[in-house]
Amino acid sequence: MAVPGASLTPILLFGLGTCLAAAPSPTVSVPKRRSHSLGSAICFVLRDGVKCILFNEEYMTCMWGSGQTLTANYSLYYWYENRSPMVECWQYLWEHGVRVGCRFEQSEIIQFQPFHVRINASLDGQTLEIPSDLMELQNLVKPEAPVNLTVRNMSSNQLLLTWSSPYPKAHCLEHVVKYKSNKDTSWTKQEVKGDIFSLPSVDYEKYYTFYVRSKINHYCGNTQLWSEWSVPVFWGSNSTSKGVAEEQLQWFWIHTVLVPIASCLLLLVLVVLLVRMERLWVIIMPRIPNPSKNFDDLFITHNGDFQEWVGVPKDVVESFKPNYSESICHVSELPSKEGYEPLQDNSTHPQGVPGPQEHGPYKNTYVGA
Numbered sequence: 001m002a003v004p005g006a007s008l009t010p011i012l013l014f015g016l017g018t019c020l021a022a023a024p025s026p027t028v029s030v031p032k033r034r035s036h037s038l039g040s041a042i043c044f045v046l047r048d049g050v051k052c053i054l055f056n057e058e059y060m061t062c063m064w065g066s067g068q069t070l071t072a073n074y075s076l077y078y079w080y081e082n083r084s085p086m087v088e089c090w091q092y093l094w095e096h097g098v099r100v101g102c103r104f105e106q107s108e109i110i111q112f113q114p115f116h117v118r119i120n121a122s123l124d125g126q127t128l129e130i131p132s133d134l135m136e137l138q139n140l141v142k143p144e145a146p147v148n149l150t151v152r153n154m155s156s157n158q159l160l161l162t163w164s165s166p167y168p169k170a171h172c173l174e175h176v177v178k179y180k181s182n183k184d185t186s187w188t189k190q191e192v193k194g195d196i197f198s199l200p201s202v203d204y205e206k207y208y209t210f211y212v213r214s215k216i217n218h219y220c221g222n223t224q225l226w227s228e229w230s231v232p233v234f235w236g237s238n239s240t241s242k243g244v245a246e247e248q249l250q251w252f253w254i255h256t257v258l259v260p261i262a263s264c265l266l267l268l269v270l271v272v273l274l275v276r277m278e279r280l281w282v283i284i285m286p287r288i289p290n291p292s293k294n295f296d297d298l299f300i301t302h303n304g305d306f307q308e309w310v311g312v313p314k315d316v317v318e319s320f321k322p323n324y325s326e327s328i329c330h331v332s333e334l335p336s337k338e339g340y341e342p343l344q345d346n347s348t349h350p351q352g353v354p355g356p357q358e359h360g361p362y363k364n365t366y367v368g369a
Helices: 008-022 036-048 239-275 277-284 291-300 306-310 314-319
Strands: 050-055 059-064 073-080 092-095 098-105 114-123 126-131 147-154 158-164 173-181 188-192 196-199 207-216 233-236
Touching: 050 114, 059 073, 073 098, 147 207, 147 233, 158 207, 173 196, 188 196, 196 207, 239 277, 291 306
Parallel strands: none
Antiparallel strands: 050 059, 059 098, 073 114, 092 098, 114 126, 147 158, 158 196, 173 188, 173 207, 207 233
């Protein structure tokens, strides 16, 4: 009968084989009943180990599985040799819902004491202990970058560069100055013990750039952790480099000041146009005037009398009226000779109008006034 979990142990050991061959050699106890997925989870930790950095002696972070996709649940325990019991980290650092590190405050940090760390990896109810190498915290200090860089022009064409450091123990620092001019193709680096650097025989026609970084010297620790490079400082009056610097400054003002202001002004103009859209439309497309109001006086006051409305004088109006009369004319038809019958008219002919002629020369006779 097969022993439960016996077939899983070779798979786990095979999965850890490549990882353990390249990693440091801590003692790892592998229980019999473990899955291959747990072996893959701890492989990331064993490959890179636990990396701790003490930042400017203010706080410390211990990270594991850097740059990898972690799936297990990790727990960190630490203790100082012959000084304190083992304690679990109480301020974990998370990434994508998985613990990837631990942060230590200044009160938890003790230098010049052997520092031990152990990682527990848990997955699907299974746990594996991953111890790390012994660490000395004074060798893990990374100081903050120097600040307040200042360049002074001394006599005899000499520049004096000074700076200050946020690190509380300035006597424990050594520095490197990096500089070049606008006519140089590569940087020049020079180690400096104090916080003063002198550059002799400068060329006033060149434009110089300086950087400074720091690390703990061998009197206070044994480390290769350099600080970040400081903010650069410049000196010189070269027209080309000065023009480049001025161009960069102009672009800075354009991107950070002018563009936001122009955007706000454009937005304000659009809002005003929207509010006054009716007025703008009237200006672009004027309305056709309504002439009816201009004729209200003609029909209301003058009762439609156009001549009175336009102001024609009355004597002119009277001159166009007729000043004569016409008499009434009666028209009758004369009968022919063969069938002559006197016209029966009960009315009496008006005076001065001749009656029908019996022997008229024409068939029809029209008599008028």
